[in-house]
Amino acid sequence: MGLKPILYKTMKLSTVLILVIFILFSCQTKDNKKKVEKWKEEIIKTETEFSNLSKEEGMNVAFLKYVADDGILLRNNRLIKGRDSIKQYMINNTSKGLSWKPDFVDVSLSGDLAYTYGKYNFVYKDSLGNTKIRKGIFHTVWKRQPDNNWKFVWD
Structure with missing residues (x-):
């Protein structure tokens, strides 16, 4: 048996192997993209529910519901x-004037961490009773919890 047939069989086998690997990875990438999009939708839903709760029941209720035990506020x-320190910080903050909406959401490929950023509005009364609006940018880091819910670890 000559060298040419062996090289031909090796090249043919290598080509088939590369093609199989390519197909497997491309299928996996499509599955990952679908999962990431699903997780992004979960985060948007969580952010919306969090903001709505803040408007309806107050910041203290909303933040305590959505903070992870090891969450941090800046x-x-x-x-x-x-969570305990955040509870103490929020205890007197019953304001219902904070609302926000994410402009951007991203989720890790493993589906355990995510982050959002966007604009917020905070409507409040000053010491003279005048309505004021403070606008700004928020950034939140989310972590999937053992019960599969998302809680923030940084806000």
């Missing part, structure tokens, strides 16, 4: 770490 150049 407020006034200060980190408030953990």
